[in-house]
Amino acid sequence: MADDIRKFLGLIVFGNIENLILAAQGVEAHVNPLGLAILSLIAVCCWLLIGTFGTKMAMKYARYINFIGGLAIFILGIQAILESIPGMLAFFH
Template sequence: MFGNIENLVLSSQGAANGVDPIGLGILTLIAVIAWLLIGTYGTKVALKYESVISFIGGFAIFILGIQSMLGALGIPL
């Protein structure tokens, strides 16, 4: 869910606010393990739909590009 820097910042905030370090450590481990499982198994599921996901992503970028150009030309959407 969070990267290393985010975990460091959240841990620092928790320590500064007097959060129980054991509870914070346990919750951090649960979050890291959950994110590892979601990433591992979610990737396996998503690979089945790679072509659809790529098309949707490309189409979204295309639409956003058109929207940006029309906005730069002063054409309201």
């Protein structure tokens, strides 16, 4: 298992979208970069453990998880569109 993880270590640490969001929010809030880095690595390790062990338990619910995830993305997309309409209308006035 360690060899499998080692291949993707760079992606796990640096390509994690949650880390990018966390870093952007940390810059905006002017937090300590070292503390943010430590918390980010902890978050990556937690997601790795959840993904590794949680997948086995969640396989029987895959259809529901896919549907709920797709629905959440759809709802967030509609929300983003609706929130941008006032700004678009103000641009044309």
